[in-house]
Amino acid sequence: MPQTLRVIYSAFRMAMLHWIADPQWVIPNIIAPFVFTTVALTLFKETTGPFGLYAVLGGGMMGMWGNTLYSSGFAIEFEKWQGTLEEVMAAPSKLLHVITGRAVSNALFGLTNMVAVLVIAALGFKISLGIADPLLFAVSLVLTLLSVSALGLIFASAFVLSRSAQTLTNGLEIPLYLISGSMFPIALLPFWVHPAAYVLGPTWGIDAIRLATSQEYISQTFWAGVDPKIAIAFDLAVMFLITSVYAAIATVLFKMVEKRARTTGTLVEA
Amino acid sequence: MIEPSAQRESTSDKAIVAEHLCKVFDVTRGTLRRTKTQVVAVKDVSFEVDYRELFGLVGPNGAGKTTTIKMLTTMLIPTSGKATVLGYDIQKNVTKVRERIGIVLGGERGLYTRVSAIDNMRYFADLYGVPVNIREKRIKELLEFMGLWDRARDRVETYSKGMKQRLHLARGLINDPELIFMDEPTIGLDPEIAKETRNMIKELVEKGKTILLTTHYMFEADELCRRVAIIRNGEIAALDTPSGLKYVMDTSVVEVEGFGITEKEVARFKEIPDVFSVSADLAENKQVLKIQTPKGSEIISEVQEILKNSRIYDIKIKEPTLEDAYLRLVTG
Numbered sequence A: 001m002p003q004t005l006r007v008i009y010s011a012f013r014m015a016m017l018h019w020i021a022d023p024q025w026v027i028p029n030i031i032a033p034f035v036f037t038t039v040a041l042t043l044f045k046e047t048t049g050p051f052g053l054y055a056v057l058g059g060g061m062m063g064m065w066g067n068t069l070y071s072s073g074f075a076i077e078f079e080k081w082q083g084t085l086e087e088v089m090a091a092p093s094k095l096l097h098v099i100t101g102r103a104v105s106n107a108l109f110g111l112t113n114m115v116a117v118l119v120i121a122a123l124g125f126k127i128s129l130g131i132a133d134p135l136l137f138a139v140s141l142v143l144t145l146l147s148v149s150a151l152g153l154i155f156a157s158a159f160v161l162s163r164s165a166q167t168l169t170n171g172l173e174i175p176l177y178l179i180s181g182s183m184f185p186i187a188l189l190p191f192w193v194h195p196a197a198y199v200l201g202p203t204w205g206i207d208a209i210r211l212a213t214s215q216e217y218i219s220q221t222f223w224a225g226v227d228p229k230i231a232i233a234f235d236l237a238v239m240f241l242i243t244s245v246y247a248a249i250a251t252v253l254f255k256m257v258e259k260r261a262r263t264t265g266t267l268v269e270a
Numbered sequence B: 001m002i003e004p005s006a007q008r009e010s011t012s013d014k015a016i017v018a019e020h021l022c023k024v025f026d027v028t029r030g031t032l033r034r035t036k037t038q039v040v041a042v043k044d045v046s047f048e049v050d051y052r053e054l055f056g057l058v059g060p061n062g063a064g065k066t067t068t069i070k071m072l073t074t075m076l077i078p079t080s081g082k083a084t085v086l087g088y089d090i091q092k093n094v095t096k097v098r099e100r101i102g103i104v105l106g107g108e109r110g111l112y113t114r115v116s117a118i119d120n121m122r123y124f125a126d127l128y129g130v131p132v133n134i135r136e137k138r139i140k141e142l143l144e145f146m147g148l149w150d151r152a153r154d155r156v157e158t159y160s161k162g163m164k165q166r167l168h169l170a171r172g173l174i175n176d177p178e179l180i181f182m183d184e185p186t187i188g189l190d191p192e193i194a195k196e197t198r199n200m201i202k203e204l205v206e207k208g209k210t211i212l213l214t215t216h217y218m219f220e221a222d223e224l225c226r227r228v229a230i231i232r233n234g235e236i237a238a239l240d241t242p243s244g245l246k247y248v249m250d251t252s253v254v255e256v257e258g259f260g261i262t263e264k265e266v267a268r269f270k271e272i273p274d275v276f277s278v279s280a281d282l283a284e285n286k287q288v289l290k291i292q293t294p295k296g297s298e299i300i301s302e303v304q305e306i307l308k309n310s311r312i313y314d315i316k317i318k319e320p321t322l323e324d325a326y327l328r329l330v331t332g
Helices: A003-021 A023-043 A051-072 A075-082 A085-090 A095-124 A134-161 A163-170 A173-179 A191-198 A201-213 A228-264 B065-072 B094-100 B117-127 B132-145 B161-172 B191-206 B218-224 B242-249 B263-271 B296-306 B322-331
Strands: B014-029 B035-050 B054-058 B080-085 B101-105 B179-183 B210-215 B227-232 B235-240 B252-259 B277-283 B286-293 B311-318
Touching: A003 A095, A003 B117, A023 A051, A023 A095, A051 A075, A051 A095, A051 A134, A051 A173, A051 A201, A075 A085, A075 A095, A075 A134, A085 A095, A085 B101, A095 A134, A095 A228, A134 A201, A134 A228, A173 A191, A191 A201, A201 A228, B014 B065, B014 B210, B035 B065, B035 B080, B035 B210, B035 B235, B054 B065, B054 B191, B054 B218, B065 B080, B065 B179, B065 B210, B094 B101, B101 B161, B117 B132, B117 B161, B132 B161, B161 B191, B191 B210, B191 B218, B210 B218, B218 B322, B227 B242, B227 B322, B235 B242, B235 B322, B242 B322, B252 B296, B263 B277, B263 B286, B263 B296, B277 B322, B286 B296, B286 B322, B296 B311
Parallel strands: B054 B210, B054 B227, B101 B179, B179 B210
Antiparallel strands: B014 B035, B014 B080, B227 B235, B252 B286, B252 B311, B277 B286
């Protein structure tokens, strides 16, 4: 395994061990989206259309977003609080790779909420979520997870570089749920919100997931009458491009973080 | 990951060469009216460390020991000056330096306490690129060497302070470093565990490692280090072997054991010409005065005169310890 992947995997594993060892982190990421989704299912249980799909995927995306904002965003701070940041930064591996492992783990853990919501939807509300194309669904889900993780890297470095970034993000959680199309189609949102929605990689990923899940969803979109596979491929390609931009921004920001840490000594007390 | 054939910047036969290292931090003061000032953490530090040497860096809090170590370990960029570590420039060859050194920081922090010692070790083995085929063997060897193997699968939060410190040491050795930086490795440990840790440090030097150690305990520096640099206000105030530092003192210590010695009397000693320092401590049911002076026994009559109203149990003339030399050099 190349060294970079080994570091990412090792950081991923360490984050997973902490999730298991410290279950209190799970509660805000599971309970809040779970309640949110249950309320949505209860309110709209008589509604027709792919409503269950929105509720279940929305709940899952909420878990991913919540974890990305709070767990990945504070990933560097977590190392600082733990007192391990000096040791991690003194190692020959890049901090970016260590935090990437953590960010992927956080996003993946956020997905556990989707499973919980799916179970509730199936058992409590008798909503069946037959997945039309399981393979494309899985591919779309994994790539969306990576895109969310890349955003987590930007948050992680921005939080360290600027305290106002933290303040800003505290107010970003709910708007991100809305504009990413997690809970309902972006078409329902005012036109001026659309640019903000479409520069978010996960917006395209969520669309791809929906296309892979429901055959009736495509008829409500721009892609009506087109082979869903083409629509999914397009969504994933756009998400890949946006995610590449995120990764490039994160790389630059992490270089800035490391440079600042080594120049000012403020990241780890000298 | 460690390439034996990697090109070194210099062919120096020294493990560390620090030349005029300086580190200045910008500090912002005030909330509404912000002003920037500069704090000089390290003014001008130069020294060399031989391979297989145990070198000590001692000094009061804020003298610049930790900042010096952080510059040498590439965790801080020097404001000016340069240094090579194991032949590699600390600014140009950051990764090469990091691959070849170990860092052991004192205290209880710096470990993932919610997971086991093995998980901590595996994680850092991966971060240091320890080959997978030898990783588990090395972890076992190190944890056995530190006496932690029996508890290796327990969460670190259940460990005692001493066990955590030994885990720090094991972690610092995970990449089999040629050179180990130890920042106050025995701080906060009880005497027995501190002694155990010192024995392990000695064993590492016997095994061929080079160690740069900072400590507040002069007896520790005296016991362990081949050479000691005393750092004061960001500069090296003295650098020699422990016995050389004591010899340079050219003083002896007059130790007076007594009772009823007043502060006024202590102050009178300080007025005597050629008395460099006077310290007064309580030991069990007596007071112990330590007077540093080159006069040695010549001062005894003056001692008796000043303390004529107090009880004197004993007066001894002692050779200075490293602590005496340190106090003399640090207090100026």
